[in-house]
Amino acid sequence: MAFILGSGSPRRLELLAQLGITPDDVRPPDIDETPKKAELPRDYCNRIAHEKAMAVRADSDDLILCADTTVALGRRILGKPADAGEAAEFLLALSGRRHRVITALSLRRGDKIWQKDVVSQVRMKRLSDLELNAYLASNDWQGKAGGYAIQGPAGALIPWISGSFTGIVGLPLAETANLLQVAGYSVHKEAAA
Numbered sequence: 001m002a003f004i005l006g007s008g009s010p011r012r013l014e015l016l017a018q019l020g021i022t023p024d025d026v027r028p029p030d031i032d033e034t035p036k037k038a039e040l041p042r043d044y045c046n047r048i049a050h051e052k053a054m055a056v057r058a059d060s061d062d063l064i065l066c067a068d069t070t071v072a073l074g075r076r077i078l079g080k081p082a083d084a085g086e087a088a089e090f091l092l093a094l095s096g097r098r099h100r101v102i103t104a105l106s107l108r109r110g111d112k113i114w115q116k117d118v119v120s121q122v123r124m125k126r127l128s129d130l131e132l133n134a135y136l137a138s139n140d141w142q143g144k145a146g147g148y149a150i151q152g153p154a155g156a157l158i159p160w161i162s163g164s165f166t167g168i169v170g171l172p173l174a175e176t177a178n179l180l181q182v183a184g185y186s187v188h189k190e191a192a193a
């Protein structure tokens, strides 16, 4: 039995390390992340996490962990910006408002799937032109849902959250540990030994 992290996100690997887990292998899934017409953000996030878990090749007794993080502004899904122009558009839409960050987990062994999502609320301060331009120049928005990462310089733009900090970063640790336990994977090996 191997434990496989089905993610190319370095954040997810680091967060997993916080649980004391080093995966036997890392296999980033390659799927089409385009939302369906009128698809709601939470449904979308769960569907994508599930599709990622199904897309990773593994033996039937391997455990595969995948996740998807989606930024939702009302019914609008903000994915990973394609370029600085789109990042600016997302940040201006988020500026001075509250939004949700959803992370869906999908754990698979063979045909069996365990799924869980975590929804957090985030408020971004009203951004000045200087703040917006400095953040865009940092390039830290690249590869981040909604065009920002709370764990980087954008932390200065976020005065309030409610929910799971690790979930916003990409892997909600309490829920991940719980899901792994449910699937029979021992998270607390040292304590059990």
Ligand SMILES: Cc1cn([C@H]2C[C@H](O)[C@@H](COP(=O)(O)OP(=O)(O)OP(=O)(O)O)O2)c(=O)[nH]c1=O
Pocket (backbone or CB within 6 Å): 006, 007, 008, 009, 011, 012, 028, 029, 052, 067, 068, 069, 070, 071, 080, 101, 143, 144, 145, 146, 148, 149, 150, 151, 168, 169, 170
């Ligand atoms: C909102 C937010 C997102 N993110 C990141 C987490 C995810 O890596 C990314 C959302 O994209 P995802 O599609 O969830 O993940 P990914 O493409 O990076 O990796 P993979 O599909 O291989 O697992 O945004 C942060 O790092 N900090 C934040 O505050």
